[in-house]
Amino acid sequence: MHDKTMTELAAGLAARTFSSRELTRHYLERIARHNPSLNAFITVAAESALAAAAQADQALAAGTGGPLTGIPIAHKDIFCTAGLRTSCGSRMLDTFIAPYDATVVERLAAAGAVVLGKTNMDEFAMGSSNETSWYGPVKNPWDQTRVPGGSSGGSAAAVAARLCAAATGTDTGGSIRQPAALCGITGIKPTYGRCSRWGMIAFASSLDQAGPMARTASDAALLLQAMAGFDPRDSTSMDTPVPDYVAGLDADLTGLRIGLPKEYFGAGLDERIGAGIQAALREYERLGATVVEISLPNSALSVPVYYVVAPAECSSNLARFDGVRYGHRCEDPKDLEDLYKRSRAEGFGAEVQRRIMIGTYVLSAGYYDAYYLKAQKGRHLIADDFRRAFGQVDVIMGPTSPTTAFPIGAKMDDPVAMYLNDIYTIAANLAGLPGISIPVAPVDGMPVGLQIIGNYFDEGRLLNVAHRLQRETEWHLGVPQAFE
Amino acid sequence: MALDRSDVEKIAHLARLAVSPAACDRYALDLTNILDLVARMDAVDTTGVEPMAHPLHMTQRLRPDRPTEPDQRERFQAIAPQTEAGLYLVPKVIE
Structure with missing residues (x-):
């Protein structure tokens, strides 16, 4: 059953070929067998999953089910789930049980999806390899000596290894797209404001966005349909209608204008990855698209600007973890300052502390103009580059990541080298644009992602463009050997 | 911008983090490297550019x-x- 896409699973459930309880039990068995080595899940919720599956079976029998009813999925452990631990990959929240569900969790539950558990992630979503998790690194199902990418590495590995039909992720600087690329799955970061951030633990509030991680673009469309939409509880949620993503999947691509930013194909890109992107572009030309070279002249600004804006917002957001109201508290504090300082130093790992300190520094008196204000201006230039580009083209394509998955431990001692993994993904977050990563030809047996960036609220087109390639090619059908 | 141990101690205090003296040296190196990366944005002239606080220039909904x-x-x-x-x-x- 785990070899089926969500669309196929929904058909099987509707035809009563198998029940949601059987399907859920099957995935739970796979998790029990494979999670000890992969470490993709932090928490498995067998009991509540089976209860939700029983409910889904009743809805299916009554004929009131929808396309997600009874489908077993997983949530990144950054989404609050009432009654089920939400750790955010941190010792700080090791025992935290949220009193409410995130909007995204609530919406998927209302659509009938069954939650198998919570997936591993870089601590507070800060990382590109899933190695900063308090619960240990996740292994890449394609080669267990390598990282799955991050920060949504647990979700990516779980989907790639067929431990769930699909999963949720979040993307602040590439955290859905980069692990999707490194694990050979499809992941979409929607426009900023498309999915509610309510109940999604905040890292950098002007960049964070939730999205689906799935086997195919059509599965991602089904999930995004349920996740997207206005939420009055999130003050940055956009009140823009959600189109029918599934209905638009097969639209013809004749006349589609694809822009290739020359800055995304320069030094630093593994040329075998570049060749894989070119092969995909030839498929698009066959489908009637035209490819033109464009320029995003301020691309080199993205990583520097991001490492001011994201840490600044992180230092402010993570100030709430004070050892007083919830989360880790140190033993025997001698006074209030000691309580704050030791609770935070014990609760947060090194990468989170680095980012809090960078953020504190760039926001401190005397440095604000030189760093934060300068970065916000740079951010404007980056967004303007895209605005000009979308006057010429419909979508922008390029690599998702400059390399395939690297060995566990390879970049942990060099934060700057780690940050450069997100060189192609960060700009879309700074501009607030949607982006999707889909598999193209692998290199040495390791997955490679094609990134497609779209204009604001053009998720439907991204899913359509991705789906049409998946109809014509088999790159997205690869399964890591041990998990067939 | 090179940070030393005393800079890190000051920042750690502002951020309410108890950082050990040994860790301060390590963080001084890491933070210096990150600020060197950030300094690359100084190569671009931003005179007259409006700062961008929100991707869609949205104002707070009431x-x-x-x-x-x-x-x-x-x-x-x-x-x-x-x-x-x-x-x-x-x-x-x-x-």
């Missing part, structure tokens, strides 16, 4: 000034490290 949250004090305090009589407890702050 809602009617009416309470929307029910009282959930007991649920919220159930996950607190230490409470008493509906209050959060911290070490004594007034002698």
Whole structure:
């Protein structure tokens, strides 16, 4: 059953070929067998999953089910789930049980999806390899000596290894797209404001966005349909209608204008990855698209600007973890300052502390103009580059990541080298644009992602463009050997 | 911009993080490397460019000034490290 896409699973459930309880039990068995080595899940919720599956079976029998009813999925452990631990990959929240569900969790539950558990992630979503998790690194199902990418590495590995039909992720600087690329799955970061951030633990509030991680673009469309939409509880949620993503999947691509930013194909890109992107572009030309070279002249600004804006917002957001109201508290504090300082130093790992300190520094008196204000201006230039580009083209394509998955431990001692993994993904977050990563030809047996960036609220087109390639090619059908 | 141990001690205090002296040296190196990366943005002239705070230039939405949250004090305090009589407890702050 785990070899089926969500669309196929929904058909099987509707035809009563198998029940949601059987399907859920099957995935739970796979998790029990494979999670000890992969470490993709932090928490498995067998009991509540089976209860939700029983409910889904009743809805299916009554004929009131929808396309997600009874489908077993997983949530990144950054989404609050009432009654089920939400750790955010941190010792700080090791025992935290949220009193409410995130909007995204609530919406998927209302659509009938069954939650198998919570997936591993870089601590507070800060990382590109899933190695900063308090619960240990996740292994890449394609080669267990390598990282799955991050920060949504647990979700990516779980989907790639067929431990769930699909999963949720979040993307602040590439955290859905980069692990999707490194694990050979499809992941979409929607426009900023498309999915509610309510109940999604905040890292950098002007960049964070939730999205689906799935086997195919059509599965991602089904999930995004349920996740997207206005939420009055999130003050940055956009009140823009959600189109029918599934209905638009097969639209013809004749006349589609694809822009290739020359800055995304320069030094630093593994040329075998570049060749894989070119092969995909030839498929698009066959489908009637035209490819033109464009320029995003301020691309080199993205990583520097991001490492001011994201840490600044992180230092402010993570100030709430004070050892007083919830989360880790140190033993025997001698006074209030000691309580704050030791609770935070014990609760947060090194990468989170680095980012809090960078953020504190760039926001401190005397440095604000030189760093934060300068970065916000740079951010404007980056967004303007895209605005000009979308006057010429419909979508922008390029690599998702400059390399395939690297060995566990390879970049942990060099934060700057780690940050450069997100060189192609960060700009879309700074501009607030949607982006999707889909598999193209692998290199040495390791997955490679094609990134497609779209204009604001053009998720439907991204899913359509991705789906049409998946109809014509088999790159997205690869399964890591041990998990067939 | 090179940071030294005393810079890190000051930043760690502002951020309310207890950082050991040994870790301060390591962080000084890491933070210096990150600030060197950040300094690359100085190569671009941003004179006259408006700072961008929100990707879609949206302004804060307002809602009617009416309470929307029910009282959930007991649920919220159930996950607190230490409470008493509906209050959060911290070490004594007034002698």
